[in-house]
């Protein structure tokens with residue numbers, strides 16, 4: 001009955017001699033919170049890139065809400081509700097944090113181009129407050145810390161009312177103390193809005209705390225896919241993750 | 244009242260009184276305002292849209308030649324028709340290259356536009372019987388709303404106040420535009436086009452809009468320029484003209500509201516000096532090159548920022564308002 005929001009089937013991708021994805025098959029049900037873990041270069045970002053249609057698969061298919069995305073590009077995928085943040089925050093450095101968020105809102109709502117950006121001020125401010133970024137509303141990205149930029153990147157994806165939200169290492173470069181705060185806000189809001197959430201994360205403590213399902217990747221292959229509690233039973237997983 | 248408003252009113256009063264004070268000052272200010280419209284327009288593409296162009300002479304020239312050709316072949320002298328028409332002509336010239344320009348950047352973009360504009364330069368030279376070739380076209384019988392200007396003086400005075408009014412209007416409209424969703428999209432397309440794509444928006448659309456608006460304004464100023472001189476020739480389409488437009492914006496301050504106007508007045512002043520001083524004409528390009536190099540070296544954000552900084556220092560206050 002519960003149709004998968006996103007399903008990938010036999011996904012493979014090579015870059016020259018490197019196998020970034022090797023026959024990856026996965027799915028997520030609506031509202032699920034899943035984490036991808038794996039060592040550097042194991043294909044985590046590539047998987048997100050393929051699902052968001054930024055990178056084309058060599059083989060396999062991505063099926064979003066029952067539709068193949070074979071002929072869909074990343075712009076169209078975003079319009080369909082596949083939104084993401086980036087390992088390196090992607091922001092508009094000439095705009096304030098508030099305007100960054102307001103622009104994302106405007107695009108999502110189809111706000112007329114002639115409307116004043118200020119007309120979205122309250123909603124954008126509210127979104128920033130939700131992520132405890134309210135005090136940074138008038139700061140531009142170059143004036144913000146790395147961690148603050150990462151959150152802003154997430155807020156921009158969040159306000160686009162994603163049907164699938166993918167976050168690439170939302171807590172990398174953030175202090176251990178702040179990591180928990182950020183992840184807590186992200187998960188809480190995703191749950192509140194019923195957003196299907198796929199997170200790439202290196203910190204296993206966070207993964208064990210928040211994941212409903214974990215995808216462990218190594219050299220482009222999925223070596224484990226299932227609930228976190230069974231993860232450590234697999235010798236292969238322990239080996240790959242060094243636990 | 245805020246000092247900025249007082250200053251604006253004072254500047255406006257000065258601008259209005261110039262023609263009645265000094266002929267020389269009026270000439271410099273006349274072309275200062277005409278080029279202000281050019282530079283404000285160019286700044287929309289370059290400063291806000293991040294599209295560096297060495298081909299805007301084509302749009303400036305399209306406006307100028309609209310006046311020249313309509314005047315020569317149809318005897319048209321009505322500025323109320325010619326000025327809007329020149330904007331349309333510039334947009335028409337920009338239209339074929341706009342989708343390409345919106346997808347290129349940096350040196351590729353600059354040179355593609357340079358090549359495109361030189362196409363029009365050679366076209367004008369080739370079609371001598373129609374365009375007057377390298378001799379150009381003399382323009383006569385200009386009028387506004389049926390009123391024919393009795394002499395150069397009256398025409399100059401009209402172009403002066405029209406350019407002043409249009410500069411103020413352009414400033415006002417640009418400021419308004421920047422505050423809209425569309426305006427912010429242009430800035431966002433400059434800052435991070437990829438991010439816009441991942442929000443479901445094609446940045447080339449905003450860039451194209453910025454490019455066409457920019458072309459329209461350059462076309463308008465080209466028409467004013469041709470009307471003021473009552474003459475147009477192919478030099479206006481040559482790439483060095485594009486260089487002068489770029490010069491104004493870099494010198495004054497890229498991506499600022501008032502920088503382009505400052506740059507336009509400096510260029511107008513320099514041009515006047517060159518035109519009225521014997522034996523310096525050959526150093527014109529060299530002088531521009533040296534000044535632009537010195538600017539990039541000593542005031543990379545343009546002269547307007549240096550002025551803001553100086554004003555802040557003089558006020559001795561805690562960091563000032565940039566306008």
Ligand SMILES: Nc1ncnc2c1ncn2[C@@H]1O[C@H](COP(=O)(O)OP(=O)(O)OP(=O)(O)O)[C@@H](O)[C@H]1O
Pocket residue numbers: 015018019020038039040041042043044045046047087
């Ligand atoms: N555009 C590309 N061109 C060439 N090789 C690429 C490209 N993108 C990824 N790769 C290679 O594919 C492999 C997987 O990269 P990917 O970025 O997906 O890993 P990752 O698991 O996200 O690693 P990290 O934890 O370091 O972010 C790596 O070897 C990488 O060098």
Ligand SMILES: [Mg+2]
Pocket residue numbers: 044045046087168
């Ligand atoms: Mg990665």
